[in-house]
Amino acid sequence: MTSWVNGIGTLLVSAARSSGFGIDLVGQTLRATPCLLTYRRIKDVRDLLFGYILAAFPVTSLVSIVIGMILAIGMGVTLEDFGQEHRIGWLVSATIVREMGALMTAFILAASLGSGIAAEIGTMKVSEEIDALEVMSISPIKFLIVPRVVALILVCPIMTIYADLIGILGGSVISSSQFGVSFTTYQLQALDALDLRDVLQSIGKALVFGGIVAFVGCTQGLLTSGGATGVGQATRRAVVVSFLLVLVVGYIMSWLIYR
Amino acid sequence: MIHLEDVHKSFGSKNILNGLDLHVEAGETFVIIGRSGIGKSVTLRHIVGLLHPDSGTVRVFDDDLSTFSEKQLRQHRRSIGYLFQDGALLNWLSLEDNVALPLREHQAGTASEIQAKVLETLDHVELREHRHKLPTEISGGMRKRAGLARALVTDPKIVLYDEPTSGLDPISSSIINELVRDLQKKFGMCQVIVTHDMHSAFTIADRIGMLHNGRLQAIGTPDEIRNSSSDAVIQFVEGRIEGPLSHHGPADKSQSSVTGTKS
Ligand SMILES: Nc1ncnc2c1ncn2[C@@H]1O[C@H](COP(=O)(O)OP(=O)(O)OP(=O)(O)O)[C@@H](O)[C@H]1O
Numbered sequence: 001m002t003s004w005v006n007g008i009g010t011l012l013v014s015a016a017r018s019s020g021f022g023i024d025l026v027g028q029t030l031r032a033t034p035c036l037l038t039y040r041r042i043k044d045v046r047d048l049l050f051g052y053i054l055a056a057f058p059v060t061s062l063v064s065i066v067i068g069m070i071l072a073i074g075m076g077v078t079l080e081d082f083g084q085e086h087r088i089g090w091l092v093s094a095t096i097v098r099e100m101g102a103l104m105t106a107f108i109l110a111a112s113l114g115s116g117i118a119a120e121i122g123t124m125k126v127s128e129e130i131d132a133l134e135v136m137s138i139s140p141i142k143f144l145i146v147p148r149v150v151a152l153i154l155v156c157p158i159m160t161i162y163a164d165l166i167g168i169l170g171g172s173v174i175s176s177s178q179f180g181v182s183f184t185t186y187q188l189q190a191l192d193a194l195d196l197r198d199v200l201q202s203i204g205k206a207l208v209f210g211g212i213v214a215f216v217g218c219t220q221g222l223l224t225s226g227g228a229t230g231v232g233q234a235t236r237r238a239v240v241v242s243f244l245l246v247l248v249v250g251y252i253m254s255w256l257i258y259r
Numbered sequence: 260m261i262h263l264e265d266v267h268k269s270f271g272s273k274n275i276l277n278g279l280d281l282h283v284e285a286g287e288t289f290v291i292i293g294r295s296g297i298g299k300s301v302t303l304r305h306i307v308g309l310l311h312p313d314s315g316t317v318r319v320f321d322d323d324l325s326t327f328s329e330k331q332l333r334q335h336r337r338s339i340g341y342l343f344q345d346g347a348l349l350n351w352l353s354l355e356d357n358v359a360l361p362l363r364e365h366q367a368g369t370a371s372e373i374q375a376k377v378l379e380t381l382d383h384v385e386l387r388e389h390r391h392k393l394p395t396e397i398s399g400g401m402r403k404r405a406g407l408a409r410a411l412v413t414d415p416k417i418v419l420y421d422e423p424t425s426g427l428d429p430i431s432s433s434i435i436n437e438l439v440r441d442l443q444k445k446f447g448m449c450q451v452i453v454t455h456d457m458h459s460a461f462t463i464a465d466r467i468g469m470l471h472n473g474r475l476q477a478i479g480t481p482d483e484i485r486n487s488s489s490d491a492v493i494q495f496v497e498g499r500i501e502g503p504l505s506h507h508g509p510a511d512k513s514q515s516s517v518t519g520t521k522s
C-alpha cells in the first residue's frame with residue numbers, strides 16, 4: 001500500500017520537476033532565438049531539417065496511406081447504406097485535414113524524431129558532452145536546442161500537408177476499387193470539403209504539435225542521468241509525454257476551433 | 260591562481276568534499292590522486308563553475324566564482340581548458356571540426372586563421388593525418404589526444420585534465436605525459452591533473468595531493484610523496500588492499516568488508 005503511494009508521489013514530483021524544467025527551457029529557447037541570425041545556426045537548421053524530413057518520410061507515407069484507406073472503407077460502408085458513396089472523398093478529406101493529419105503526423109514525429117532527439121541529447125548529457133560545451137562557453141541552448149526545436153517546428157507542418165495529401169490519395173484508391181467512385185468525383189468531393197481555413201488550422205496545429213514534440217524531446221534529453229539506462233528511460237518518456245500532451249492540446253485546440 | 264578554501268559539497272546525504280583546500284600557483288602542475296568515487300572530478304568541476312560549493316570559496320584568477328553572473332562565468336571559462344575523462348567530443352563532427360569548434364563559435368579569427376591554428380594544435384597531438392575522421396572511428400587514446408587538442412586550441416591559461424591517461428596502454432600514456440609536460444614548458448599554463456596513474460603523477464607533477472575523506476590529505480613534491488611515511492599515502496602509491504584508505508573509502512564495499520574481517 002505505502003509502496004504504491006510512494007511510487008505515485010515520486011512520479012508526481014518528477015513530473016512536476018520536468019514540467020518546470022520544460023517551461024523554463026521554452027523561455028530560455030525563446031530568448032536565445034536571435035542566435036539564428038548567424039550563418040552557422042541557419043546551416044545547422046537546414047541540415048537538421050533535411051535529415052528530419054528524410055527520416056520521417058517513409059513512415060509518414062506508409063501510415064498516412066493506410067489511414068486514408070481505413071477511413072475510406074469505414075465511411076464507404078456506412079455511406080453505401082444511404083446510397084451516398086460518392087461522398088467518400090468529402091468525408092475522408094474533411095476528417096484527415098481537420099483532425100487526423102496533424103495528429104497522426106505528430107505521433108509519427110514524436111516516435112521517430114522526438115525520441116531520437118531525447119536519445120541524442122541524453123547521450124551527450126551522460127557522456128559529459130553538454131558539460132564540455134558549457135566549459136567551452138558554448139551555450140547548449142543556442143548550439144543544440146534552438147536548431148532542433150526550429151527544425152522540428154518547420155518539419156511538422158511540411159509533413160502534415162504531405163500526410164494529408166497521401167491520406168486522401170489512399171482513400172481514393174479504396175473508393176474507386178471498392179465502391180466504384182471515379183477519381184474525378186472523389187477529387188471534386190475532397191476539394192469541396194475544404195476551405196482555406198481548414199488548411200490553415202491544420203498547419204497551425206502542426207506548428208504547435210511540432211513545438212511540443214521538440215521541447216519534450218529536448219527536456220527529457222537534458223534531464224537524463226544514469227548512463228545508458230537513463231538514455232533509454234529518457235527516450236521512452238519523451239514518446240509517452242509527447243503523445244499525452246499532443247492529445248490534450250489537440251483536443252483543446254479542436255474544441256476552441258469548432259465549438 | 261586557483262584557490263579553493265574550505266569547500267564543502269554534498270549530493271543528497273552523500274558528503275563528497277569536506278573542507279577541501281587547494282592552492283595552485285601560476286605555471287604550476289598540480290596532480291590530484293585518490294580512489295575512485297572520492298570526488299576528484301567533482302573538485303575539477305568546481306574550478307570551472309560546473310558545480311558550486313555548498314559552502315566555502317572558489318577563487319580563480321583572483322575572482323570569486325560565486326559572485327559571477329552567467330555571462331561572466333562564460334567569459335571566465337574561455338581562459339580555461341578542460342579535458343574530460345572520455346574526451347567528450349561531439350560525435351557528428353570530424354576531429355578537425357571538434358577542435359575548431361570553440362574558435363568558430365566565438366568567431367576567434369578568420370576561417371583561414373582558425374584553420375591554421377587547428378592544424379598547428381593537431382600537430383602537437385600528432386593527429387593531423389586523422390583530422391577528417393569521426394570520434395567513433397578512432398581509438399580511445401586518440402580521442403583523449405583530440406580532447407586535449409580541443410582543450411588547448413584556445414590558448415588557455417589554466418588547463419584541467421580529468422584522467423588523461425586512464426584506459427591507455429603504457430606507451431600511449433607516456434606519450435600523453437610527455438605531451439602534457441612539453442606543452443606546459445612551452446606555454447607555461449597552470450595545470451591541475453586528476454589521475455590514478457602513479458607513474459604519470461610522479462613524472463609530470465610539481466606537487467601531488469591525495470584526496471581522501473573530502474580533503475587533500477597529503478600534499479608534497481613527487482619526492483616527498485614517494486618517501487612519505489603516511490600509511491595512507493604508502494597504501495595508495497603501492498596499491499595495497501589493506502590500510503587506512505580501505506576503511507573510510509566510499510568505493511567498493513566488498514573490498515572494505517574483506518579487509519574488515521581480516522583485521
Ligand atoms: N552531479 C552529481 N549528482 C550526484 N552525485 C554526484 C554528482 N557528481 C558526482 N557525484 C557523486 O560524487 C562522488 C564522487 O564523484 P567523482 O566523479 O568526483 O569521483 P572521482 O574521484 O572522479 O572518481 P573516478 O576516479 O572514478 O572518476 C561519486 O560517488 C558520485 O556518485
Ligand SMILES: [Mg+2]
Nearest residue numbers: 299300344421
Ligand atoms: Mg572522475
